[in-house]
Amino acid sequence: MNGLSFSGTSGVLVLGAYAVVMLAIGWWAGRGTTSTSARSYYLSGGGLGFVALFFTLYATQYSGNSIVGYAPEAYRSGFSWWQSVPFMIAVIAAYLLFAPRLYVVAKREGFITPTDWVRHRFGSGKLTILVAVLMLWGLANYLLEQLVAMGQGIAGLTGTTIPYEVGVIAFVLVMLVYSWSGGMRAVALTDVMQGIALLVGIGVLLFGALYLVGGDLGGVTAALAQTDPEKVAVPETATSVEWLSMIVMIGLGAAVYPHAIQRIYAARSERTLKRSLAVMAWMPLLTTAVVFVVGIVGTQLFPGLSEDDSEQLVGMIANQVAGINVVFYLMMILLFGGVVAAIVSTADSALLAFSSVVSRDIYGRHIAPDASEKRQVLVGKVAGVVAVAILLVLAWNPPGTLYEIFVLKFELIVQLAPVFMLGLYWRRMAAGPAFWGMLAGALLSGGLTVAGVDDFGGVPGGLVGLAVNVLICVVGSLMVGRPDDGPDEDPLAAEPARAGAASSA
Incomplete structure (x- = not known):
């Protein structure tokens, strides 16, 4: 079986099969649905059950970068990249800080886009616009990352039989077709397919890789200590500080991804959301840790x-594991399609959130307030296609490795954390200080990143900006007292009967 490889006709057939399955799911998901309704298209009507919600949360957290990008980072960095496991755990911890509470408010108020919470809680137009701008930046960056991962994954898994550019264009078209047809429902169902394939595939990949090196992970570590001792050495203080800083920044930042927040809105009930998050807590050990090894x-x-x-x-x-025997070959086919489908499914989640922000928060609120939901949804779809076309141009010459792209977006997206987490629990938090804190944090983080300044002992610029953001927000809110530009009633309070219904729906 040493001649087995995904390169050539077999690789093309596998990719083709997965593309057909995703298109079929999109067609099936779109049947009988009201794709012109914003809530139906963007949130699947708020009716995602446990299985669909769990896998769509899984796909949101474990993108193509988690598989295609994290293993190479472990290869280059060595054991210091174990940080990828705890920062994925930190994401779940951050979800649990605010997701169930946000869900109750979102269900009661009928939220559709992530900025609906900001508008409801603070009643400030300028703060809502700033949040929308940062979200669009993060989503565009996230989409770019997935396009790069898509091309590299297809090229690597087919032995470059399918070139980088061809693979990206082909699967972008597939993604646009099924997400246009079925919206969130199609995205969630493709997430179920790719999640199962991914979990099984990476487990077999690890088993096969260990088989190829004699099953002795200790021997691999000993050999690495001889050939490249820095990769197994105790990290320096600066590296440890960077590790802890990244856990905090990614834990907070990934939890407030716009498409992650929309999945909170889309849950069928609070109980369904909590059950999904409870199972998600085990996924870092079953996914990120496996990819690290x-x-x-x-x-x-x-x-x-x-x-x-x-x-x-x-x-x-x-490709090496596929050459062991027929069983491994078939399992690598599963992984092969699962990796590509994971990348595409993550990209479609970001694209759907991008479209919703453009259609509802920009077009529907500021450009054409009288436009029907049907027209808003159409504008969002077209905006998504245009954004992907622009990002494809950038994807031909990707700016840095996947990990560098990955970190860049967190510098700005993490600045959203205070309005979602602090704003949910601290009634005194005011709109004005929240706006100026977020703006200062974003400008500082972006400026430090663009200037290449990294003189904070391992602490990334995003966390420096977040510290300034929180300081301005807290001190400013204490100084101004009860916000004048916010709602008179407590935005978190609910009538007992309605809150109970939202929790048990």
Whole structure:
């Protein structure tokens, strides 16, 4: 079986099969639904059950970068990249801080876009616009990351039989067709398919990779200690500080992704949401930790890869594992499609959230307030297509490795955390200080990133900006007292009967 490989006709057939399945799901999900209704299109009517909600949350947290990008980062960084496991755990912890409480308010008030909470809680137009701008930036960055991962994943997993550019264009078209047809429902159902394929596939990938190195992970670590001791050494203080800082920044930032917040809105009930998050708490050990070990094993299977070549490490290992026997070959087909489907499913989630913000918060609120929901949804769909077309141009020459792109968006998106987390619990938080804190934090974080300034002992610029953001927000709110521009009633309070109904729906 040593001649087995995904390159050539077999790789094209596998990709084609997954594309057909995703298109079929989009067609089926769109049947009998009201795609012109914003709530139906963007939130699946707020009726996602446990299985669909769990897998769509899973797909949101574990993007193509989590598989295609994290293993190469472990390959390059060594054991210090174990930080990827606790920062995924931190995301779940952050969800639990605010998601159930936000869900009750969102259900009661009929929220559709993430900014609906900000508008409801603070009653400030300028704060809502700033939140929308930062969300669009984060979503565009996230989409770019997925397009890059899509091309690299397809090229690596097919041995470059399908070129980077061709793979991106083909699956972008597939994504646009099924998401246009079925909206959130189609996205959630494709997430179920790719999640199952991914969980099974990466488990077999790890088993096969260990088989190729004799099943001795301790031997792999010992060999790495001899050939590249820095990768197994105790991290320096600055590295440890950076590790802890990234756990905080990514834990807070990933939890307030716009498409993650929309999944909170889309849950069928509060109980369904809590059950999904409880199971999600185990996924870092079953996904990120497995990918980390695969990257470490890759140092022995493919030593000496350059940074660019290491970006295709997962595909290279998958081809080697596929050559063991027929069973591994079939399992790598599952992984092969699962990785590509995971990337596409993550991209479609970001695209759907991007479209909703453009259609509801920009077009529907400020450009054409009298437009029907049907027209708003159409404008959102067209805006998504235009955004993808622009990002495709950037994807041809991606700015840095996947991990660098990944970090860049968190510098700004994490600035949204105070209005969602602090705003849910602190009634005194005022709109004015929240606006100026978020603006200052975003400008500082962006400026430090653009200038390449990293002189904070391992603390990323995003957290420096967040500290300034929170300071201005808290001190300013204490100084101005009860906000004059906010609602007179407590925005978190609910009539007992209605709150109870929202919790038990």
